[in-house]
Structures are given as structure tokens and as C-alpha cells.
Amino acid sequence: DGGITQSPKYLFRKEGQNVTLSCEQNLNHDAMYWYRQDPGQGLRLIYYSQIVNDFQKGDIAEGYSVSREKKESFPLTVTSAQKNPTAFYLCASSISSGSHEQYFGPGTRLTVT
Amino acid sequence: GENVEQHPSTLSVQEGDSAVIKCTYSDSASNYFPWYKQELGKGPQLIIDIRSNVGEKKDQRIAVTLNKTAKHFSLHITETQPEDSAVYFCAASINEKLTFGTGTRLTIIP
Numbered sequence: 759d760g761g762i763t764q765s766p767k768y769l770f771r772k773e774g775q776n777v778t779l780s781c782e783q784n785l786n787h788d789a790m791y792w793y794r795q796d797p798g799q800g801l802r803l804i805y806y807s808q809i810v811n812d813f814q815k816g817d818i819a820e821g822y823s824v825s826r827e828k829k830e831s832f833p834l835t836v837t838s839a840q841k842n843p844t845a846f847y848l849c850a851s852s853i854s855s856g857s858h859e860q861y862f863g864p865g866t867r868l869t870v871t
Numbered sequence: 872g873e874n875v876e877q878h879p880s881t882l883s884v885q886e887g888d889s890a891v892i893k894c895t896y897s898d899s900a901s902n903y904f905p906w907y908k909q910e911l912g913k914g915p916q917l918i919i920d921i922r923s924n925v926g927e928k929k930d931q932r933i934a935v936t937l938n939k940t941a942k943h944f945s946l947h948i949t950e951t952q953p954e955d956s957a958v959y960f961c962a963a964s965i966n967e968k969l970t971f972g973t974g975t976r977l978t979i980i981p
Contacts, residue, residue, distance in 0.1 A: 762914075789967070800875070800960060800971030801915070808967075816968070817872070848914050858903040858964050862914035 761785065762863035764849050769868045771843075779834045779866045781849030790832035791850040791860060794818060801848060807832055808854075836868065843870045873898040875963050877972025884951050885980050892975045894961035895943040903964035904937060904944045908957045909974075915960060919946070951979045 762783045771777045781790065789808045793801040803816030807826040821840025826832055832851075836843045846867050850860040874897040884890045896904075902923040907915035921928045921935045921944065928935050932951075937944040948955055956979045961972040 764914075798880075798973065800877075800962075800973045801969075802971075803968060806968070850914075852967075858967060858969075859905070859917060859920065860969060861917065862907075864914045865912075867912075 762849060762851055762861060764847075764863040764866050767864065767866060769866055771868070771870050773870055774838045775870075776835055776837050777843075777868065777870075779836065779847055779849075779868070781832045781834065781863060783830055783832075783849075783851045783863075785851060785853075785861070786829070787851035787861075788829070788854045789852045790826065791852075792816070792822070792824065792832070792834045793848045793850065795846040795848060795865075804834065804847075836870075843868060873901060873963055873965055873968075873970040875961060875970050875972045877961050877975060879975060880973065881976045881978070883978045883980055886951055886953060888951055890946075890948045890951055890955070890977055892946045892959055892961070892977070893943060894945070894963075894972050895941075896963040896970075897942065898963070898965055899939075899942065901963040901965045904935070905962050905964070905969070906933075906935060906946050907960045907962070909960065910957050918959075948977075953979050953981060955979050 765780045791806040792804040805824040807813035823835045849863045852860045877894045905920035909915040934947040962969040
């Protein structure tokens with residue numbers, strides 16, 4: 759059963775704590791992406807990676823960090839520097855950096871209080 | 872950077888009727904335009920896409936049209952069914968980066 763998995767589905771943290779969201783894909787896709795979705799808004803790009811050990815900032819990278827040590831994994835850390843971390847976080851992948859079709863995981867809803 | 876505007880934000884349609892959602896984009900260099908369907912609490916699902924060298928594409932009850940001159944593209948859903956109720960997002964791509972519209976909540980009235 760191929761696809762993109764994100765865990766956990768719901769995550770709760772206290773303000774001031776860093777938290778890491780998991781994203782794994784077994785589609786053998788080269789490129790992976792992290793988006794943030796807020797109520798009534800479209801998706802905004804946080805970070806993306808076109809190849810292992812390389813990643814680029816998206817439109818709203820401040821307060822976030824990523825790593826891409828393995829092709830199938832692209833974890834996102836929401837740091838305490840992120841001013842409004844409560845949101846729905848979506849991970850996506852595409853077959854290569856030259857391909858446009860992006861496929862999304864089920865998302866993680868993060869609540870910080 | 873690219874800016875994508877999507878209208879309407881909400882749309883209610885009688886079951887069996889057609890629904891149309893429209894998007895405009897700002898950067899003429901954008902060359903790929905996907906549409907996603909998102910159900911409550913789930914990730915977006917790619918339902919149809921179109922590239923800049925094509926004016927129209929159809930897949931069963933769903934079609935997308937693109938007007939490069941006017942920089943707008945539209946999603947058409949015919950013979951709507953209750954399972955079409957969801958939030959729909961358009962997007963425009965330049966250099967493999969997608970910029971999304973703000974979404975349309977489509978409700979199909981039985």
C-alpha cells in the first residue's frame with residue numbers, strides 16, 4: 759500500500775516547546791514539501807526538498823526547520839520561534855523536481871497552548 | 872511572486888446541476904494548473920490538472936479550461952452528486968513551486 763504517511767494526526771504542545779512532525783513516503787519520490795494550512799486560507803509553502811541532503815526555504819520558513827537525510831523521510835520541526843504555530847500541516851511529494859504533480863499526506867493538526 | 876485568486880469562496884448547487892469555480896493568476900510564466908479536492912480533516916487530493924500548452928481537459932464529469940491571455944482557469948463539475956461536496960483549491964506552478972488559491976467550499980444540495 760503506497761502513499762504518504764504523517765504522524766501523529768493530532769498533536770498538542772505547550773508554548774515554548776519545539777515539536778517535530780513526521781512525514782514518510784514509500785512512493786520513491788525525489789521531491790518532498792511541507793505546507794501550512796490555516797482556516798479559510800490556501801496552502802502556504804514552508805520548505806521543500808528536491809533531493810536527499812538538500813532543501814530550500816518556501817514562503818513562510820521562519821520558525822521552522824527540516825532535514826532530508828533519507829529519500830523517504832522529511833521531518834518538520836516547529837520551533838519556539840514560530841509565533842503562530844497552531845495550524846494544519848500537510849506534507850506532499852512529487853516524483854522528481856522536474857515533475858509538477860504533488861500528492862499529499864493526510865495532515866497533522868498541531869495545537870499549541 | 873505568483874498570486875492566485877479564487878472565486879467564489881462558497882458555492883451551493885442543487886444535485887444534478889453544474890458547478891463552476893474560477894481562478895486567476897498573476898505570473899504569465901506559470902505553466903501548470905492543478906485542482907485539488909479536500910474533504911474535512913484530510914489532505915488535498917489531486918483531481919485534474921492542465922498545462923499551459925492545452926486549453927481544455929476533461930475527465931468524466933470534471934473539466935478544466937485555461938485562458939492564458941486572460942490568465943484565468945476554471946473548474947467545471949457537471950451532474951453534481953452529494954459526494955462532490957468538499958473544499959476545492961486551484962493552484963498555479965512556476966519552477967515546481969505551487970501557489971494556491973484560498974479555496975471554494977462546494978455544497979451539493981440533495
